[in-house]
Amino acid sequence: MTPEDYPALFHSADESSVAAQSSYLWLIRLQYGLLITAATVALWFDNAPALLLVYAFIVGASTALLIYMSVKKPEKDWYGCRALAESIKTSTWRYMMRSEPFEDVPQVSSVKQKFAAFLKGILDANSHVRDSISRRPKMGDQITPKMNEIRALPLEERREFYRTKRILEQRNWYVRKVKTNRRHFLGWIAFCILIQGSAIVLALIRSRYTEGWSIWPAEPLLVVASAAIGWIQIKKFNELASAYSLTAHEIGIIQTRISDVTSESEFSEFVNESERAFSREHTQWVARQND
Template sequence: MTVTGPSTTIGDAELPPLYVYNDRRALARQSESIRAVRTQLTFLMLATAAAALAEHMRSHLASAGAAVLYALTTAIGLHTSRRRARAHWQAHRAAAETLKSLAWQYMVHGGPFHSRVRNPDGMFADRLEERLRELRKVGWEDSRESRDGAGTGVVGQITPGMRAVRAKSFAARRDIYLRDRVLEQLVWYGNRASQAHRSSVRWSSVTASLTSLALLAAALRAAGVIGNWDVAGLLSAGAAAAVAWQEVRRHRPLTYAHSLIEQDLDTLRVAMGTTVTEEGWAEAVAEAERLVSPQHTDWLVRFGS
C-alpha cells in the first residue's frame, strides 16, 4: 500500500541507530582533537614567554618554569598521539555519513535503491556491510556488539520511518528529499562557508599583525630601544601558532570547498524539483549524495589549499 503526502519530517529518530551513535562519537572526538591542539599551542606560547622572561631577567626560577611548560607541551603532544582523537573522529564521521547517505538513498529510491530493485533491504545490508568492512581496515570500531552500541545488525539499521518513506509516492519522496536532505545540506554548506571565510580573514589578520609587530620589535632591539627583551621571538612564536591553528582548522580551503558544493547543490536542487523525472530520479539522488560526501569535500579541499 502506498502512503501519500509529503508531511513526514525526517530527523535522527528515523535514521539508522548506528548513524546516531557514530555522529555523536564523531562530535565528541572532534571536540577532543581541537581542544588538544588548542591546549598544546597555548602551553607552547606560555613556555616561549617564560623563556623570554628568563633570558631578560637572568632568572633560574623563570628558566625552570619555562622548562616545565615545555615538558607539559611535549606530554600533551604524546597524550594526543596515543588518544588518536583526530583519526577516530574521521572514522566515526565517515561511518555516520555512509549510513546517512545510504539511508536517504534507500528511502527515496535513489542511487542503487531505485524502484525496480526487488530486495532493497538485502541490497541495503550488502552495501552497508561492504562500506563498514572498509572502515574497519582503517581502525573504525564497530559498536553494534557493545553495551552502548546501536542496533543488532545491518538489517536492523532500517528503521520503520525509513520504510514508511520508501512506501510513499514519487512526488512525496521527492518533496521530502528536497526539503529534509538537499535544502538542509544547502543551508549547512552555506553557513559553514561563511563561518570559514570569517575565521580565515580573522586569523590571517592576526598572523599579519603579529608578523609586522615582530619585525618592528626586531628593528627596535637592533636600535637598542628595548634592550635585551626578545619580544620579536615571542611575537614570531605567536604568528607561527596562528598559522598552525589555521592549518588545523583549514579555514581557507574549506571556504573554497563549501562554496563550490553549495553552488553545485543549489543547481541540482532546482533541476530535481523541476526537470528531473521519475526515470532519472535515482541518478539525480546519487549525484546529490556524491556532492555532499566527505570524500568530495576532501577532494575539493586539496585544490583550495
C-alpha cells in the same frame, strides 16, 4: 528529517566524530599553549634562574604531547567516523527514495535485509573506527519508522521531500559553511597581522630605548603568531571555503533538474547522481585532511 530519523549506527558514528574532533583540536590548543607558556617563562631567566626547571618541564610536556599525537594520530578517528556517518546518511536517503540498490520490490522485507547488509558492509569497510563507535552505542532502530514512512510516499511526494529536505538543506549548509570559513579566515589573518605588527613595534622601540624595559615580550608574540598560522593551516578555512562554494554551485545545478524527473527509474538515477555529488565532496574533504 531530524537526526533521530536516521539509523542508530549513524548517531554512534556522528557522535564519535564530533568527540574525536573536539579531542584532537583541544590537544592542538594544548600544544600551542605549552609553547607560548615556555616562550613567556624564558623572559625571566636572567632574574630567576630557577625558572629553567619550569621551562624544561613545559618543553618536555610539549615534546611528550607531540610524540603522543604522532603515534596515536587521534585525528584519524575524526576523519574515519565522519566518513562512516556520511556514508550511512547517503545510504539512508537512497533507501527512502527507493533508489538503486534499494529500488521498489514486491517484498519490502527483502529491501530491509539488503539495507541492513549494506550497513554491515559499510561498518566492515571502516573497521578501524569500531573502537570509537563501540564507546557510544545507541539503542534505536537501524531502519526507523520515518524512513519507512517516506519510502511509502508516492513519487511526487518523495521527489518534493528530497528537493526540500536533502538538496536545499544540503545547499544551504554549504553556503553557511562558505561564509563561516571565510569570516574565520579573515579574522585569524587580522589577528596574525596585529600580533606580528606588535612585535615589530616592540623591536623598533627597543632599538631606540635600549635602557627601557628589562623584559621585551617580542618572542612570545612571535610564538603566538606562529600558533595562529598553524591553526589556520589545520582548519584550512580558505581552502574549505573555496571547495564548499564549488559544491554549493554544483548542488544548485542538480536542483534545477529535479523537476524534469517523471518516473521511478529517472528518480532513482537522479538520486544516485546527487548522492554521488555529496559523497564526492566529503571524500575529497577526508583526503584533504589526510594530506
